[in-house]
Amino acid sequence: MTVRVIVVHRVEEYNTWKKHFDAAADLRAAAGETDFEVLRSTGDTNLVVHSSTWSSDADARAFFESAKVARIRAEAGVEPPLFLYLDSVETGTLDAPPPQPSQTSSPRLKLVPMPQRVTRLPDLDIDLLTDTRMMAEVDDMELYIDGSTGRILTEFDWSDESADVHHVNSISSHEQYTYLEAFTDAVADRDLRSHLREALDGRRPFRRFKDVLFQHRTKVGVLWSPFQETLGAIDTIEWLRHLEVITDDEAAWETAAREARRDELIEQITAATR
Numbered sequence: 001m002t003v004r005v006i007v008v009h010r011v012e013e014y015n016t017w018k019k020h021f022d023a024a025a026d027l028r029a030a031a032g033e034t035d036f037e038v039l040r041s042t043g044d045t046n047l048v049v050h051s052s053t054w055s056s057d058a059d060a061r062a063f064f065e066s067a068k069v070a071r072i073r074a075e076a077g078v079e080p081p082l083f084l085y086l087d088s089v090e091t092g093t094l095d096a097p098p099p100q101p102s103q104t105s106s107p108r109l110k111l112v113p114m115p116q117r118v119t120r121l122p123d124l125d126i127d128l129l130t131d132t133r134m135m136a137e138v139d140d141m142e143l144y145i146d147g148s149t150g151r152i153l154t155e156f157d158w159s160d161e162s163a164d165v166h167h168v169n170s171i172s173s174h175e176q177y178t179y180l181e182a183f184t185d186a187v188a189d190r191d192l193r194s195h196l197r198e199a200l201d202g203r204r205p206f207r208r209f210k211d212v213l214f215q216h217r218t219k220v221g222v223l224w225s226p227f228q229e230t231l232g233a234i235d236t237i238e239w240l241r242h243l244e245v246i247t248d249d250e251a252a253w254e255t256a257a258r259e260a261r262r263d264e265l266i267e268q269i270t271a272a273t274r
Helices: 014-023 025-031 057-064 067-075 126-133 173-186 190-201 205-216 224-242 248-272
Strands: 003-010 033-040 047-054 082-086 143-146 152-154 165-167
Touching (some): 014 025, 014 033, 057 082, 173 224, 173 248
16 A cells, blocks of 8 residues: 655755765665655745655665665765655535625725835845855854845955945854744753753854754654744844935834744644643
């Protein structure tokens, strides 16, 4: 009987992982894989899902839990993955619901204009800028942002001293430490929460935090990176607003979207650790 396998893993660098994944295609086929799909998180491009169909549960487990495949994962830069071996229970398609009658006559209906999204800066990528600002060595690099386009520049990319250009500074380790605390506060399991708080009180809290997280709960561990990046993006938006690279309305739109994502992740963290 066939089985569906879902593998959720965080990789150091997607293209490197993909080369190893493609190189193992014949190995996977010989072991019993008949089809596959690769998916990436919309909020974290290095969070990868490998969904595949296998000839049997035994064949799938023998492959994924083998020492040889563990070595391939290590070479590909894969953090400890989450494996799900699944039997199909039901499939189907849903028809679109019929349109609802207009409610414009309701006296209680109030239309509130949506704050403007940042579309006037063609090269502004807040997530990429956030990743750049979270690099520990960014303060030693000469990186800038062009306030007229949103493009990230090096010192060799611009020469006009009068241009609207701002130095890109890092998100401080103190601020990033608060992300660890916020994640820990969302953990429902008292033992895991206690271990994480002990990690935060010791030396090298960032490394110790990740070690505890993946050692105890791989399932919730995969939520750390998108949570960290979401909080970092909120800080980056405020930094751009302070520099007047973006307007208050643009900042409000972008912040609201990421606060909604943050709240969703907090619910997932709590649910995964109950």
